[in-house]
Amino acid sequence: MTTTTDAPTRGAATRPALPRPYLLWLVGTQAGLLGDAALYFALGWAASAHGGGAAGLVLTAITVPRTALVLLGGAVADRFGARRVMLAGDAVMLAATVALALTAADRGTPLWLLVAAAAVIGTVDAFYLPASGSMPRRLVPADRLPRALALRQAGGQGAVLLGAPLGGLLVTAGGLSGAAVADAVSFGVVLLVLLRVRPAADEPTGPRTGLLREAASGVRLALADPLLRAALLLAGAAAGALLPVVSLLGPLLARAHGWAAGTAGLVSGGQAAGTLVVAGLVAWRGALPRAGVGAAAGLCTASAGAALLALATGPVAAVAGSTVAGLGSGLFACHLGPLVLTGAPPTHLSRVQALLTLVQSVALALSNTLLGLLADAAGAVLPTLLCALATAAAGLTALAGPALRRA
Structure with missing residues (x-):
């Protein structure tokens, strides 16, 4: 076993430590994620008072600008530097x-205010997410990148688990204003952290040909590269077939069985717990030697969990199925993320991350709509089983293809 930093190590005593600038940035990022999760809950809660259509409008106001502008956001981050874009985004969101x-303290929560806030969030996300997604590559050596991304994913899952309860407490104590103040504090923390963290490889390079052409060049690069192309297609397949299983179909299955909301929450929690466990293990011990095989194995594992969830007749089996699906999801994400980051050239880091975000967002939006309609027509079991089959097919296809199998 080697103990140099030129190759990944697996022993807890000999593995190289993650760089301190990355750990500092990660602490700030997790604070921001927790504040965002609390505010998202508060916005959704306030919107629900105006009816289901209004709640859907608020969600749409976030997703539409984020999806429409994300490729441009990646080009901006690659041109001007990821750190500069993140500083600007945090400053805008703080304000x-x-x-x-x-405004909420003075006028309450009119629908126009909620939609305006959601539109600002979605627009800033379009520029912020590609920049933030590229930061681990800018701060961490390649041999430690899987552990770094796994630690980030574990923190993200923790924010998801804690964000909604925290949002509920903040709304109870101070309404939407209280949640907004908490999120503003989190943006202030992130700003202070970013002022101290300076990535060594964050200077824009390459010719400037116009932002739209530069955004298009990121798409062309990813489509021309066999590994990136395969990884992005696999990410889209996973987003469309796997993500809706617990978020959309899990609650529908619970209602079909007559289970209480608390049981449905346990099903969702099982998925988050499974993902968190795998992310923690990879952060501690390191990833598998072949990342492509690890990602494909994760999808195959997740498909078994989805099938178990679909066929479960009691809460225990349903929670077990969602937990297995979470284990597979974590295994997939912890191995595919490093492949995409290391496969992108330094000049296109944010643009490739933007394309990854776009592929996942479009696939998820389409599948949520189709699966929801199918669930209305035939019940939730059939679409859940179809998701299990599609996830398994994606994993087996990845194993059959040389680009990911040899990665």
Whole structure:
């Protein structure tokens, strides 16, 4: 076993430590994610008071600008530097959340305010997400990247688990204004962290040909590269076939069985717990030697969990199925993420991350719509089984293809 930093190590005593700038950035990022999760809950809760159509409108106001502008956001981050884009985004969101808190305290929560806040969030996300997604590659050596991304994913899952309860407490104590103030504080923390963290490889390179052409060049690069192309297609397949299993179909299955909301929450929690366990193990011990095989094995594992969830007749089996699906999801994400980051050239880091976000967002939006319609027509069991089959097919296809099998 080697103990140099030129190759990944697996022993807990000999593995190289993650760089301190990355750990500092990660702490700030997780604070921001927790604040965002609390605000998202508060926005959804406030919107639900206006009816289901209004709640859907608020969600749409986030997703539409984020999806429409994300490729441009990646080009901006690659041209001007990821750190600069993140500093600008955090500053805008700090001002926006303070304004939201003041306006909500004065005028309550009219629908126009919720839609405006959601549109600002979606627009900033379009520029912020590609920049943030490229930061681990800019701060961490390649041999430690799988552990770094796994640690980030574990923190993200923790924010998801804690965000909704925290949002509920903040709304109870201070309404939407209270949640907005908390999110503003989190953006202030991230700003302070970013002022101290300076990635060594964050200087824009390459010719400037116009932002739209630069965004298109990121798409062309990814489509021309066999590994990136296969990884992005696999990410889209996983987003469309796997993500809706617990978020959309899990609650529908619970209602079909007559289970209480608490049981449905346990099913969702099982998925998050499974993902968190795998992310923690990879952060501690390191990833599998062949990342492509690990990602494909994760999808095959997740498909078994989805099938178990679909066929479960009691809560225990359903929670077990969602937990297995979470284990597979974590295994997939912890191995595919490093492949995409290391496969992108330094000049296109944010643009490839933007394309990854776009592929997943479009696939998820389409599958949620189709699966929801199918569930209305035939019940939730059939679409859940179809998701299990599609996830298994994606994993087996990845194993059959040389680009990912040899990665």
